[in-house]
Amino acid sequence: MTFLPETGYVPTDEDRAGLDAWFAAYDVQSGKRDVEGMADLAVFPLNLVSDDSAGNGRTAQWDREQFVATMTQVMGEGSEDIVFESQRTPVFLSSALAVAFTDSTMTAGGESQQLRYADILVKRDGQWAFQTMIQGGWGDNL
Template sequence: MMQLPETGHAPTEEDRASLDAWFAEYDAHSARRDVERMADLAVFPLNLVSDDAAGDGRAAQWDRARFVEVMTRVMQGGDEEAKEGNGEDITFESTRTPVFLSPAMAVVFTDSTTTTADGHSQRLRYADVLVRRDGRWAFQTMLQGGWGDQL
């Protein structure tokens, strides 16, 4: 059995830069509500961990079709204009704290504020588990409260 360091992987500058670049790309797709491109940055089946309206913990796995279906509905609220990519953009202000478990695995904790063009803001706290495959990051697990009723 391999002895792992007590603190996990100490990320290199390239590790951090590549993870930051992944989030910049994902946020850009999210801002445009381009759910298909968001899905391109995931590993399916995607694990989701959340809680529901009753306060119970929930977990599920989504395939790409389920991710696209739910994220389209959530991000675009059923607005046909938004579904066609003509909806207003969303801006993100995020503080991310990555914890590298290895050169190919990271858990990233995020505190974020999303703001729509009409000035509506929402604060979020969530975590993602990302894996690096073929030199590119992809998210594999999403952890965020309040999604359980969608699971």
């Protein structure tokens, strides 16, 4: 039997700062409803994991065009910025792989909504990008 090497990666301060900077940039793009800018921070095809109204788990892969079309509809139109207040818990699997769990309050047009989701991020050529979005309640749209 072959055992895998130790996988308990401990992130460096640089790892954490890089991931924090990525989320800050993504939040800026999201707040401005800049869906193309959001797409620039992803790896396509993008994996999606959710559940549907019947209680079944659902998965899909979106290309950039599908992401932009869907997120444009989800983000809605308007000139008012969306404000996100988020608490993130990143788990680094290596220096180039991370899973980030997020609890967030999104406020737009004076109304707030609670969000809980996870993202799987990969680092390529020194830059983080999200590759998988995991959030309940999207499955009927997949």
